[in-house]
Amino acid sequence: MPRPSEHLVAVTDLLRQAPGPLSAHEIHEDLAHTGIGLATVYRLVKRGVEAGQFIAVDIPNGPTHYEPSDRPHHHHFECTSCHRVFDIEGCPGHFDELTPEGFTLESHEVFLRGRCDACSEEGKA
Amino acid sequence: MPRPSEHLVAVTDLLRQAPGPLSAHEIHEDLAHTGIGLATVYRLVKRGVEAGQFIAVDIPNGPTHYEPSDRPHHHHFECTSCHRVFDIEGCPGHFDELTPEGFTLESHEVFLRGRCDACSEEGKA
DNA sequence: CAGGTATTGAGAACGCATTATCATTCACGA
DNA sequence: TCGTGAATGATAATGCGTTCTCAATACCTG
Numbered sequence: 001m002p003r004p005s006e007h008l009v010a011v012t013d014l015l016r017q018a019p020g021p022l023s024a025h026e027i028h029e030d031l032a033h034t035g036i037g038l039a040t041v042y043r044l045v046k047r048g049v050e051a052g053q054f055i056a057v058d059i060p061n062g063p064t065h066y067e068p069s070d071r072p073h074h075h076h077f078e079c080t081s082c083h084r085v086f087d088i089e090g091c092p093g094h095f096d097e098l099t100p101e102g103f104t105l106e107s108h109e110v111f112l113r114g115r116c117d118a119c120s121e122e123g124k125a
Numbered sequence: 126m127p128r129p130s131e132h133l134v135a136v137t138d139l140l141r142q143a144p145g146p147l148s149a150h151e152i153h154e155d156l157a158h159t160g161i162g163l164a165t166v167y168r169l170v171k172r173g174v175e176a177g178q179f180i181a182v183d184i185p186n187g188p189t190h191y192e193p194s195d196r197p198h199h200h201h202f203e204c205t206s207c208h209r210v211f212d213i214e215g216c217p218g219h220f221d222e223l224t225p226e227g228f229t230l231e232s233h234e235v236f237l238r239g240r241c242d243a244c245s246e247e248g249k250a
Numbered sequence: 251c252a253g254g255t256a257t258t259g260a261g262a263a264c265g266c267a268t269t270a271t272c273a274t275t276c277a278c279g280a
Numbered sequence: 281t282c283g284t285g286a287a288t289g290a291t292a293a294t295g296c297g298t299t300c301t302c303a304a305t306a307c308c309t310g
Contacts, residue, residue, distance in 0.1 A: 150297085
């Protein structure tokens, strides 16, 4: 029972509710019950990025993730166990002080890695 | 004039002299005059990483780079123009303060992006 | 100098993320 | 209800980084 163009709504809602950016694969899985195809997921996120609604987040050694573009400045935490990516608030700042002489700083990214709350719990048991 | 096993010396020296981590492709290019093959480059860096001499640096949206493992804690700057990666000294620290409740922090990475000294000069002209 | 072994380079093959293809299906107006 | 154009899903194809295959070559020992 796929509803055309309803897909965009579903993807947008999913990204808004998510605790961090999602990959195309994750979106496809989370919306599996709607019958959406992977190709459509890629089409919608690509369109969304071009339209400025979504932002593409490049993960080191992983697929591109997507998040709504209206979130305030933040960074990301990747779980080394479940590989999900979470938003984290705050920013160390003062990156211009780290920039070498003669270099021009344009942007910065901070990636934390470790275990998310769920996976940390598992480890304790 | 390829000298077998001399290749490892050449790769090691190159990585030591480089201002930052190099990709397999960059190593292959920089050592083109030695006649080294790309497959050999991959073999040597893989072996080096397994042996603990080199460290694999994952670049967002780019190929794995390699650097000597005996460098002190540092981060990286990627030039948006020439796409070379440079080491930068210093670290903002205090990442545990950014880590959400219940999460376990294992490591962190900081990526700065902008124009390197050479490419900044170009822009001025 | 001959034989055995490890290394090498070229190119094929692979894995993965992403994009293109195309027949089918759906929405919507006449 | 029928026709038309846009959207969709399955799958083939692509691009790129990396690994594998294998014949040729270099080193080493006797």
